[in-house]
Amino acid sequence: MADHQESSLTLPSAPASVAEARRYVTGVLAEWGLPEGAETADTVRLIVSELATNAVQHTFGRSPTFTVDVRLDRDERLRIGVTDGHPRWPKRLPAAVQQDNGRGMAIVRFLAAECGGQLTIEPTAAGGKTVWITLPWKQFLP
Template identity: 35%
Template sequence: MVLSDVLQSRGQTRRLTLCGTEDVVGRCRDFSREALADWQWIPAADEEEQAVVDDVLLLVSEVVTNACLHAGGPREFVLNCTAARLRIEVTDGSPVHPSPRPSGVAAPGGHGLTVLRRLARSWGSLPRGSGKTVWVEVAAPHGSRQRGA
Protein backbone atom coordinates (compact mmCIF):
# COMPACT_ATOMS: atom_id res chain seq x y z
CA MET A 1 0.00 0.00 0.00
CA VAL A 2 1.50 3.37 -1.02
CA LEU A 3 1.33 6.52 1.12
CA SER A 4 -1.39 8.14 -1.03
CA ASP A 5 -3.60 5.05 -0.52
CA VAL A 6 -3.09 5.27 3.25
CA LEU A 7 -4.04 8.96 3.24
CA GLN A 8 -7.07 8.18 1.09
CA SER A 9 -8.32 5.49 3.49
CA ARG A 10 -7.47 7.31 6.77
CA GLY A 11 -8.30 10.80 5.53
CA GLN A 12 -7.45 14.01 7.27
CA THR A 13 -8.18 14.76 10.90
CA ARG A 14 -8.76 18.06 12.70
CA ARG A 15 -8.87 18.12 16.50
CA LEU A 16 -10.09 20.85 18.88
CA THR A 17 -9.58 20.58 22.65
CA LEU A 18 -12.42 22.20 24.61
CA CYS A 19 -13.22 23.23 28.15
CA GLY A 20 -16.57 24.39 29.55
CA THR A 21 -19.71 25.30 27.66
CA GLU A 22 -19.38 29.03 26.91
CA ASP A 23 -19.76 29.62 23.14
CA VAL A 24 -18.53 26.09 22.47
CA VAL A 25 -21.24 25.36 19.86
CA GLY A 26 -20.27 28.43 17.83
CA ARG A 27 -16.57 27.58 18.11
CA CYS A 28 -17.17 24.04 16.86
CA ARG A 29 -19.32 25.27 13.96
CA ASP A 30 -16.64 27.82 12.97
CA PHE A 31 -13.94 25.13 13.28
CA SER A 32 -16.06 22.84 11.07
CA ARG A 33 -16.69 25.56 8.47
CA GLU A 34 -12.96 26.22 8.22
CA ALA A 35 -12.18 22.51 7.83
CA LEU A 36 -14.91 22.06 5.20
CA ALA A 37 -13.50 25.01 3.27
CA ASP A 38 -9.98 23.52 3.42
CA TRP A 39 -11.38 20.18 2.23
CA GLN A 40 -13.22 22.02 -0.59
CA TRP A 41 -16.75 21.17 0.52
CA ILE A 42 -17.26 24.95 0.74
CA PRO A 43 -18.18 26.75 -1.39
CA ALA A 44 -20.66 24.14 -2.48
CA ALA A 45 -20.90 23.49 -6.20
CA ASP A 46 -24.69 23.14 -6.20
CA GLU A 47 -27.78 22.92 -3.99
CA GLU A 48 -27.23 19.23 -3.21
CA GLU A 49 -23.70 19.85 -1.94
CA GLN A 50 -24.91 22.89 0.03
CA ALA A 51 -27.55 20.70 1.67
CA VAL A 52 -24.82 18.29 2.83
CA VAL A 53 -22.79 21.19 4.27
CA ASP A 54 -25.89 22.53 6.05
CA ASP A 55 -26.61 19.05 7.44
CA VAL A 56 -23.03 18.76 8.74
CA LEU A 57 -23.25 22.11 10.54
CA LEU A 58 -26.62 21.17 12.07
CA LEU A 59 -25.22 17.83 13.23
CA VAL A 60 -22.23 19.59 14.79
CA SER A 61 -24.63 21.88 16.66
CA GLU A 62 -26.71 18.94 17.87
CA VAL A 63 -23.90 16.73 19.19
CA VAL A 64 -22.03 19.61 20.83
CA THR A 65 -25.24 21.00 22.38
CA ASN A 66 -26.07 17.55 23.75
CA ALA A 67 -22.63 17.36 25.37
CA CYS A 68 -23.25 20.79 26.93
CA LEU A 69 -26.73 19.95 28.20
CA HIS A 70 -26.19 16.39 29.40
CA ALA A 71 -22.46 15.94 30.08
CA GLY A 72 -20.97 19.18 31.39
CA GLY A 73 -19.61 20.18 28.00
CA PRO A 74 -17.38 18.55 25.41
CA ARG A 75 -13.70 17.89 26.07
CA GLU A 76 -12.68 17.25 22.49
CA PHE A 77 -14.15 17.80 19.04
CA VAL A 78 -12.73 15.83 16.10
CA LEU A 79 -13.43 15.85 12.38
CA ASN A 80 -12.08 13.11 10.11
CA CYS A 81 -12.64 13.45 6.40
CA THR A 82 -12.05 10.78 3.75
CA ALA A 83 -13.11 10.74 0.13
CA ALA A 84 -16.23 8.77 1.12
CA ARG A 85 -17.38 10.38 4.38
CA LEU A 86 -17.00 12.91 7.17
CA ARG A 87 -16.91 11.65 10.76
CA ILE A 88 -17.75 14.04 13.61
CA GLU A 89 -16.72 13.03 17.14
CA VAL A 90 -17.51 14.74 20.44
CA THR A 91 -15.90 13.42 23.61
CA ASP A 92 -17.28 14.36 27.02
CA GLY A 93 -16.85 13.30 30.64
CA SER A 94 -20.16 11.50 31.14
CA PRO A 95 -20.28 7.70 30.84
CA VAL A 96 -24.02 7.85 30.05
CA HIS A 97 -24.64 7.00 26.42
CA PRO A 98 -27.31 8.94 24.52
CA SER A 99 -30.71 7.35 24.27
CA PRO A 100 -33.55 8.49 22.03
CA ARG A 101 -36.70 9.94 23.50
CA PRO A 102 -39.80 7.82 23.13
CA SER A 103 -41.56 8.60 19.86
CA GLY A 104 -44.59 10.83 20.01
CA VAL A 105 -43.34 12.98 22.89
CA ALA A 106 -44.61 16.48 22.10
CA ALA A 107 -42.59 18.45 24.66
CA PRO A 108 -40.22 21.06 23.26
CA GLY A 109 -36.56 20.11 23.01
CA GLY A 110 -35.06 16.68 23.38
CA HIS A 111 -35.29 15.74 19.71
CA GLY A 112 -31.58 15.97 18.82
CA LEU A 113 -31.14 12.23 18.39
CA THR A 114 -34.08 12.18 15.98
CA VAL A 115 -32.23 14.77 13.92
CA LEU A 116 -29.06 12.64 14.06
CA ARG A 117 -30.90 9.53 12.91
CA ARG A 118 -32.47 11.35 9.98
CA LEU A 119 -29.44 13.29 8.72
CA ALA A 120 -26.50 11.01 9.47
CA ARG A 121 -25.45 7.94 7.52
CA SER A 122 -24.66 6.35 10.89
CA TRP A 123 -23.99 7.35 14.49
CA GLY A 124 -23.13 5.82 17.81
CA SER A 125 -21.38 6.17 21.13
CA LEU A 126 -18.23 4.54 22.49
CA PRO A 127 -16.75 4.51 26.00
CA ARG A 128 -13.68 6.75 26.28
CA GLY A 129 -11.83 6.92 29.58
CA SER A 130 -14.33 7.90 32.27
CA GLY A 131 -16.65 9.40 29.62
CA LYS A 132 -17.72 8.66 26.06
CA THR A 133 -17.34 9.72 22.45
CA VAL A 134 -20.46 10.31 20.39
CA TRP A 135 -19.74 9.97 16.67
CA VAL A 136 -21.73 10.82 13.56
CA GLU A 137 -20.92 10.02 9.93
CA VAL A 138 -22.16 11.82 6.82
CA ALA A 139 -21.52 10.66 3.26
CA ALA A 140 -19.34 13.01 1.21
CA PRO A 141 -21.23 14.95 -1.45
CA HIS A 142 -21.43 13.02 -4.72
CA GLY A 143 -19.56 15.72 -6.60
CA SER A 144 -17.09 16.28 -3.78
CA ARG A 145 -14.07 18.16 -5.00
CA GLN A 146 -12.04 17.63 -1.85
CA ARG A 147 -8.33 17.20 -2.29
CA GLY A 148 -5.83 15.44 -0.10
CA ALA A 149 -8.36 13.51 1.94
Protein backbone atom coordinates in the same frame (compact mmCIF):
# COMPACT_ATOMS: atom_id res chain seq x y z
CA MET B 1 -5.99 12.35 -1.35
CA ALA B 2 -3.70 11.18 1.44
CA ASP B 3 -4.66 8.04 3.38
CA HIS B 4 -6.68 10.23 5.66
CA GLN B 5 -7.07 13.74 6.99
CA GLU B 6 -8.03 14.61 10.51
CA SER B 7 -8.38 17.57 12.77
CA SER B 8 -9.60 18.09 16.32
CA LEU B 9 -10.36 20.89 18.74
CA THR B 10 -11.07 20.80 22.47
CA LEU B 11 -13.40 23.44 23.85
CA PRO B 12 -14.76 24.34 27.29
CA SER B 13 -18.22 22.95 28.07
CA ALA B 14 -19.86 26.35 27.79
CA PRO B 15 -22.73 27.58 25.60
CA ALA B 16 -20.42 29.83 23.52
CA SER B 17 -18.43 26.75 22.52
CA VAL B 18 -21.32 25.42 20.43
CA ALA B 19 -20.93 28.22 17.88
CA GLU B 20 -17.15 27.80 17.96
CA ALA B 21 -17.54 24.06 17.23
CA ARG B 22 -19.76 24.85 14.22
CA ARG B 23 -17.28 27.42 12.86
CA TYR B 24 -14.38 25.04 13.40
CA VAL B 25 -15.95 22.10 11.54
CA THR B 26 -17.20 24.34 8.72
CA GLY B 27 -13.69 25.77 8.32
CA VAL B 28 -12.03 22.36 8.27
CA LEU B 29 -14.46 21.03 5.69
CA ALA B 30 -13.99 24.14 3.55
CA GLU B 31 -10.22 23.47 3.59
CA TRP B 32 -10.98 19.92 2.44
CA GLY B 33 -13.15 21.11 -0.46
CA LEU B 34 -16.71 21.57 0.84
CA PRO B 35 -17.94 25.08 0.04
CA GLU B 36 -19.30 26.87 3.14
CA GLY B 37 -22.48 27.85 1.30
CA ALA B 38 -23.33 24.32 0.18
CA GLU B 39 -26.60 22.83 1.42
CA THR B 40 -24.67 19.88 2.81
CA ALA B 41 -22.54 22.29 4.85
CA ASP B 42 -25.76 23.46 6.50
CA THR B 43 -26.60 19.85 7.36
CA VAL B 44 -23.17 19.34 8.92
CA ARG B 45 -23.50 22.60 10.88
CA LEU B 46 -26.82 21.45 12.33
CA ILE B 47 -25.42 18.04 13.26
CA VAL B 48 -22.38 19.59 14.96
CA SER B 49 -24.59 22.12 16.73
CA GLU B 50 -26.83 19.40 18.17
CA LEU B 51 -23.91 17.20 19.25
CA ALA B 52 -22.00 20.09 20.85
CA THR B 53 -25.15 21.34 22.58
CA ASN B 54 -25.64 17.87 24.07
CA ALA B 55 -22.03 17.82 25.26
CA VAL B 56 -22.55 21.16 27.02
CA GLN B 57 -26.07 20.71 28.39
CA HIS B 58 -26.24 17.07 29.39
CA THR B 59 -22.92 16.44 31.10
CA PHE B 60 -24.00 18.22 34.30
CA GLY B 61 -20.57 19.66 35.03
CA ARG B 62 -18.89 16.24 34.86
CA SER B 63 -17.09 17.11 31.64
CA PRO B 64 -15.35 20.51 31.78
CA THR B 65 -14.42 20.20 28.09
CA PHE B 66 -15.53 18.42 24.95
CA THR B 67 -13.58 17.56 21.82
CA VAL B 68 -14.71 17.78 18.21
CA ASP B 69 -12.94 15.42 15.81
CA VAL B 70 -13.23 15.59 12.03
CA ARG B 71 -11.82 12.76 9.93
CA LEU B 72 -11.84 11.99 6.24
CA ASP B 73 -10.54 8.52 5.42
CA ARG B 74 -9.27 7.03 2.19
CA ASP B 75 -12.61 5.23 1.73
CA GLU B 76 -14.08 8.73 1.44
CA ARG B 77 -16.07 8.54 4.63
CA LEU B 78 -16.43 11.70 6.67
CA ARG B 79 -16.54 11.09 10.42
CA ILE B 80 -17.43 13.81 12.89
CA GLY B 81 -17.24 12.97 16.57
CA VAL B 82 -17.98 14.86 19.75
CA THR B 83 -16.38 13.45 22.88
CA ASP B 84 -17.22 14.35 26.46
CA GLY B 85 -16.22 12.90 29.81
CA HIS B 86 -19.70 12.06 31.13
CA PRO B 87 -20.43 8.32 31.32
CA ARG B 88 -24.16 8.59 30.56
CA TRP B 89 -25.08 7.92 26.95
CA PRO B 90 -27.84 9.81 25.13
CA LYS B 91 -31.28 8.28 25.41
CA ARG B 92 -33.26 7.36 22.34
CA LEU B 93 -36.71 8.87 22.59
CA PRO B 94 -39.75 7.32 20.92
CA ALA B 95 -40.94 9.34 17.93
CA ALA B 96 -44.32 9.99 19.59
CA VAL B 97 -42.86 11.77 22.63
CA GLN B 98 -43.93 15.44 22.74
CA GLN B 99 -41.45 17.60 24.64
CA ASP B 100 -39.36 20.67 24.08
CA ASN B 101 -35.96 19.14 24.70
CA GLY B 102 -34.39 15.76 24.08
CA ARG B 103 -35.00 15.89 20.34
CA GLY B 104 -31.41 16.62 19.32
CA MET B 105 -30.31 13.03 18.89
CA ALA B 106 -33.45 12.19 16.90
CA ILE B 107 -32.66 15.12 14.59
CA VAL B 108 -29.04 13.99 14.25
CA ARG B 109 -30.05 10.39 13.48
CA PHE B 110 -32.53 11.59 10.86
CA LEU B 111 -30.05 13.95 9.18
CA ALA B 112 -27.34 11.29 9.13
CA ALA B 113 -29.69 8.71 7.62
CA GLU B 114 -30.98 11.23 5.07
CA CYS B 115 -27.37 11.75 3.90
CA GLY B 116 -26.68 8.01 3.69
CA GLY B 117 -24.80 7.93 6.98
CA GLN B 118 -25.18 6.65 10.49
CA LEU B 119 -24.76 7.58 14.14
CA THR B 120 -22.72 5.46 16.54
CA ILE B 121 -21.67 5.93 20.15
CA GLU B 122 -18.40 4.57 21.52
CA PRO B 123 -17.07 4.54 25.09
CA THR B 124 -13.77 6.29 25.76
CA ALA B 125 -10.94 4.87 27.84
CA ALA B 126 -11.50 7.68 30.36
CA GLY B 127 -15.12 6.65 30.97
CA GLY B 128 -16.90 9.14 28.70
CA LYS B 129 -18.24 8.64 25.20
CA THR B 130 -17.86 9.80 21.63
CA VAL B 131 -20.91 10.31 19.46
CA TRP B 132 -19.84 9.73 15.85
CA ILE B 133 -21.60 10.61 12.64
CA THR B 134 -20.28 8.81 9.56
CA LEU B 135 -21.27 10.24 6.19
CA PRO B 136 -20.31 9.51 2.57
CA TRP B 137 -17.96 12.37 1.58
CA LYS B 138 -18.65 12.19 -2.19
CA GLN B 139 -22.28 13.07 -1.57
CA PHE B 140 -21.19 16.31 0.06
CA LEU B 141 -19.12 17.62 -2.82
CA PRO B 142 -20.69 19.80 -5.52
